[in-house]
Amino acid sequence: MEIRATAFKYGDDINTDYIISGKYKFKSTDMEAMAVHAMEELDPRYYEKVKPNGGFLVAGRNFGMGSSREQAPLVLIHANTKAVLAKSFARIFFRNAINTGLPVVECDTDLVDDGDDLELDLTAGVVRDITKGTEIPFAPLPPVMATLLADGGLVEHFRKHGGFAL
Amino acid sequence: MGKTIAEKVFSAHSGTDASAGDIVVADVDFVMGQDGTSPLAIRALERMGVSEVFDPARVALVIDHSAPSPLEGVSALHAQMREFGKRTGAILYDVGCGVCHQLVPEQGHVVPGDLMVGCDSHTCTYGAVNVFSTGVGSTDGAAAMAAGKLWFKVPETYLVTYAGELPAGVFSKDLVLALAGRIGADGATYMALEFDGPVIGALSVEARMTISNMAIEVGAKAGLMRADAKTLAWYAGRGTRAPRPVEPDADAVYAREVTIDASALGPQVAKPHSVDNVSPIEEVAGTPIAQGFVGTCTNGRLEDLAIAASILGGRKVHPDVRFIVAPASRQVYLDAMAAGHIQTLVEAGAAVVTPGCGPCVGTHNGVPSDGENVISTANRNFKGRMGNSNAFIYLGSPATVAASVIEGCITDPRKYFG
Structure with missing residues (x-):
């Protein structure tokens, strides 16, 4: 599966309060409405930049640190984020992303600049930077996570198999 | 090869010989x-087509983050939880019962040796009572x-040893802040922490929970401790099942180790806007504050209120400071009333709010104004957290907060522990 979109680049230690503030997440379960606040603390224009044509959220170390809120990957998905590329992820965010169907890729994001045109090939395990003409390889997901992502997330996995089939 | 606490808990709960790196159900x-x-x-269960929980006595929903409800939208979510509780028989803790991470161990829902998961990042709190949570x-x-099971990657373990003896006026909060400052916000990502050493043994069970609570702040999956005589005494008459304490093997393999000398430690403060931005209190003393807060799953227990009351007894909160107190649970509230701590704190000028999470997560009950500093x-x-x-949030022990609200600026509490 290949996905092509623009890179929107941010820094290290982006926590879940920055992805979606607690003051919004308790108000509703309407993710479409909450998505306009995605990444608001760091970039108030994230939604309007990414929503129309989609984009890759590119970050440094420890992306998604902090709370267990699943609203974090959900608002990114509803803001039309195609995948998150980071040097490393906080573990709860990483699981939540897989469970909700948001691809997450651990790779050397120093090689990508804001605005680069990227193509993500999850099967081949490579990010192609079309702007720069370079390739960034990454290790594939562990089989359990790849299965869940291929099924479309944990809910779809349960619907398909009637429980865990890992 | 010896096993860590994490490897033993996952072995026992998966029926396999589990080692770090294995994926188990x-x-x-x-x-x-x-x-x-x-x-x-609840919505995910509906979409899965699941209408029952695996065991209603082993599932709890807690209304604590916005309790009592400050908004119509939140009230609707609360109503949904109550309906789910009635329909499935799952345990429901409603408004006023307290913070989930106090209730789960306090009400004996988990016992040493258990494996549990919670939809809240601070579920790691019960590592203090030997639960892989x-x-x-x-x-x-x-x-x-739905299934009563989940898949896990068995984590490597990072051994944290607290050596020496805790000086007067220095508390378990200072120990864990010192760790965050030392190893950083992603210092233990994907790993379990095991806390050990004479300082842990000397702490009360409540004080230990403060440390395990913050394991997630260094990225850890769990913050485990041994179950010792104090743990088992704490469980007398409390647990719904018999404890099955899990000890690490003497030859357990640790991925990393760090030793922190408690004897040399003073009060620690985390500065805005990250938990690992930690300084000795001397570096921030004198910073003006507009609000102080004692409460939360970290430090809202009886011992914490007792420490605050011991400092504030016969003294007054500074006129330019709001001082908010949230007992961690109804039981903590009742015990603190019986001991006279609530009387002392209210006489000093505290505003005591319903047991819950509100001020910490910024849902209600104490949202600061622009440019204000808070000691909590x-x-x-994190920026925007409250x-x-x-606003700017500083984190410290209950003693540091109590000393600071008296003077209106961040204050070293050791002068009250001469």
Whole structure:
């Protein structure tokens, strides 16, 4: 599966309060409405930049640190984020992303600049930077996570198999 | 090869010989969700086509993050949780019962040796009572509620030894802040922490929970401790099942180790806007504050209120400071009233609010104004955490907060412990 979109680049230690503030997440379960606040603390224009044509959220170390809120990957998905590329992820965010169907890729994001045109090939395990003409390889997901992502997330996995089939 | 506590708990719960790095499907002893995360879990269960939980006595929903409800939308989510509780028989803790991470151990829902998951990142708190407990998202929580099991990657373990003896006026909060400052916000990502050493043995069970509570602040999956005589005494008459304490083997393999000398430690403060931005109190003393807060799953227990009351007894909160206190649970509230701590704190000028999470997560009950500094006993000081992105949050022990609200600026509490 290949996905092509623009890179929107941010820094290290982006926590879940920055992805979606607690003051919004308790108000509703309407993710479409909450998505306009995605990444608001760091970039108030994230939604309007990414929503129309989609984009890759590119970050440094420890992306998604902090709370267990699943609203974090959900608002990114509803803001039309195609995948998150980071040097490393906080573990709860990483699981939540897989469970909700948001691809997450651990790779050397120093090689990508804001605005680069990227193509993500999850099967081949490579990010192609079309702007720069370079390739960034990454290790594939562990089989359990790849299965869940291929099924479309944990809910779809349960619907398909009637429980865990890992 | 010897095993860590984490490897033993996962072996026992998956029926395999589990080692770090293995992926296992393991039985969970208990599943919890709160009002910020349960509604999404309920929706996930509906989408999975699941109408029952695996065991209603082993699933709890807690209304604590916005309790009592400050908004219509939140009231609707609370109503959904109550309906789910009635329909499935799952345990429901409603407004006023307290913070989930106090209730789960206090009410004996988990016992030493258990494996449990909660839809809240601070679920790691019960590592202090020898439970492998970890935070998960709502969909993982829903799967665990449905199946009574979940998949896990068995983590490597990072051994944290606290050596020496804790000086007067220095507390378990200072120990864990010192760790965050030392190893950083991603110092233990994907790993379990094991806390050991004479200082842990000397702490009360409550004080230990403060340390395990903040394991997530260094990225850890769990913050485990041994069950010793104090733990088992704490469980007398409390547990719903018999404890099955799990000890690490003497030749257990640790991925990393760090030793922190408690004897040399003074009060620590985490500065805005990250938990690992830690300084000795001397470096921030004198910083003016507009609000102080004692409460939360980190430091809202009886011992914490007692420490605050011991400093504030016969003294007054500074006229330019709001001082908010939230007991961690109804039982803590009752015990603190019986001991006279609530009387003392209110006489000093405290505003005591309903047991719950509100001020810490910024839902209500104490949102600071633009440009204000807050000193809090909570576990997070991210920008916007208390509901205002233009406020500045400092984290310290209950003693540090109590000393600071008297003087109106960040204050070293050691002068009260001569």
